[in-house]
Amino acid sequence: MYGLVDGNNFYVSCHRAFRPDLEGVPVIVLSNRDGNVIARSNEAKALGIKMGQPFFETKELRQQHGIVVFSSNFPLYGDMSSRLMSLLTNFVPDVEVYSIDEAFLQLENFWGLYPTYQGLGQDIRTKIDQWLRIPVGVGIAPTKTLAKVANKLAKKRSELNGVCVLETPQQIEDALANFPVEDLWGVGHQSAARLKRENIRTAAQLRDTNDDWIRQIMTVNGLRLVHELRGMPCKLLEVTPPPKKSIGSEPGFGTVIPDLDTIADALTSHLTRVGMKLRRSDQLAGAVTISLRTSKYRKTPGNGLAAKQYSNSITLNLPHPTSATPELLGYALTGLKAIYKTGYQYQKVGILLTDLVPESYRQKGVFVEGPDERLIKLAGVVDKVNKRFGQDKLRLASQMYNPEWPYQQKYLSPHYTTRWEDILEAM
Structure with missing residues (x-):
């Protein structure tokens, strides 16, 4: 159970x-x-x-x-x-x-x-x-x-x-008889719509559906779901969480930002947080994705029409996996400059680290050296100092001391x- x-x-x-x-x-x-x-x-x-x-x-x-x-x-x-x-x-x-x-x-x-x-x-x-x-x-x-x-x-x-206990076959049958299929764990909007077109609207109906049809429509994951509805465990307990596949951040600005320098400063701060999470999970990143977009809700002052929109992203594969913030930042800023366009009011800049490998991974290329071990150790020391004395007590020189894109937390409660x-x- x-x-x-x-x-x-x-x-x-x-x-x-x-x-x-x-x-x-x-x-x-x-x-x-x-x-x-x-x-x-x-x-x-x-x-x-x-x-x-x-x-x-x-x-x-x-x-x-x-x-x-x-x-x-x-x-x-x-x-x-x-x-x-x-x-x-x-x-x-x-x-x-x-x-x-x-x-x-x-x-x-x-x-x-x-x-x-x-x-x-x-x-x-x-x-x-x-x-x-x-x-x-x-x-x-x-x-x-x-x-x-x-x-x-x-x-x-x-x-x-x-508290709800589904222990007996009758209790399970009663629970699934009227349980909406779209509320099931693992059933997305598209799958739910497809199932409803086939007149499968409840969890009980999905449970009783032919296995071959489920495998064809919902792949092997859907088949596991159906087996679990039948009382056969397919998803075992994961006491030790699996390694993360990606780590990212995409908070919005407190206001819209038009200039590249301020956006770059925001990206630097986001990357600092993401890099700390990466090191905390004892991993290195092999690729960096940068995204940039405007606000779909923004109106043009004067005429009330929707402001012109722009969004773009770029992924850069690193020559070697690393967790050092300065190394990651160099590639991130290169990506930002590649997708930035003047004339837009930007609401969000995002960063996503992927191709994650264990921290112990070291692989040199034929023409490329491995990560700079000194920078990785330095980033770890900075993490320890900031954990003890407060966020951003030690920070990169390129980070603004009083950024123009502050967190808007007007209604922040005490940290009890x-x-x-x-x-x-x-x-």
């Missing part, structure tokens, strides 16, 4: 954990530069606010319903996630961290401390609520896909009190668990 523990509206819940006065109040969380909505409370969802909706479009609803707004606080979310995952290991030894707010549990041997899976699920919910004040849903079933189904039902049906001066005081 597998369990899936999933935080309810996790980003919102992290704020509510320290602001109990916000229970029952519509709350939204914004992206890095306060541009779009990336999390909503149930109350905000009920008002019609959509995921990814531009923040400026919510102005009227915010004024009418007193919606509380927070800028994204990723240090807080990451720390609360770490606490959540650590707490789950108190119940079972094998935990797969699937995302910042989701984890799969292996429940075959939970030491017999609970007479039923329902009791285990309820105790998990109670402990997390007591220790972290984060509401979660718990789904338990014979496969990971069925556990996903159970988790969705646990959140949707109030009578289940946040990661900054000493923000820790709450009991009066």
Whole structure:
């Protein structure tokens, strides 16, 4: 049996954990530069606010319903996630961290401390609520896909009190009979549309479909999904996460930027963060992709017409894999200059590192030396200093001290668990 523990509206819940006065109040969380909505409370969802909706479009609803707004606080979310995952290991030894707010549990041997899976699920919910004040849903079933189904039902049906166990064939049959096929884990929009054209609208109908047809339409991954719906585990627990295949970043500017120098400075800062993540995962990058685009929402001042649009990207294959920020930056800036065009107001510049290999990988070419070991070691030292003394205390000389594209975080909450001066005081 597998369990899936999933935080309810996790980003919102992290704020509510320290602001109990916000229970029952519509709350939204914004992206890095306060541009779009990336999390909503149930109350905000009920008002019609959509995921990814531009923040400026919510102005009227915010004024009418007193919606509380927070800028994204990723240090807080990451720390609360770490606490959540650590707490789950108190119940079972094998935990797969699937995302910042989701984890799969292996429940075959939970030491017999609970007479039923329902009791285990309820105790998990109670402990997390007591220790972290984060509401979660718990789904338990014979496969990971069925556990996903159970988790969705646990959140949707109030009578289940946040825990859904699909243990018997009849329980599974009842759950899949009316479960929309588009809500299944691994079924995308195109696959769902194709299935509906074939009159396959529920998970039960998909489960009972011919294997050869599924393999032809949805490939082997679709066949694994169908087998999991039949109770045959095909997706085993990954306690040790696989190496990342890519690492990237594409936050928007606080305002539109026309000039190359400012965009290059933004790219430098993005690359600094991405390079740190690369080294933290003990990997080297063999290719760099740079992207640049304008805002599709921007209007031309005066006539209100849509501003002219431009987007482009370029991938540069490195002569050797590296994790040194100065080396990566040289290629990144070359790519940026190749795709930059004057006369446009740019909203985003993005960077993506691919062709990742283990940090121990060293391969010299016939005409090319390997990576500069001194630069790799220097980047590691810079990471340690910045971790201890604060972000960007040590930085590249090319980074502006007061950049013109600052993060717009007008609604940033305190860092309750990661900054000493923000820790709450009991009066």
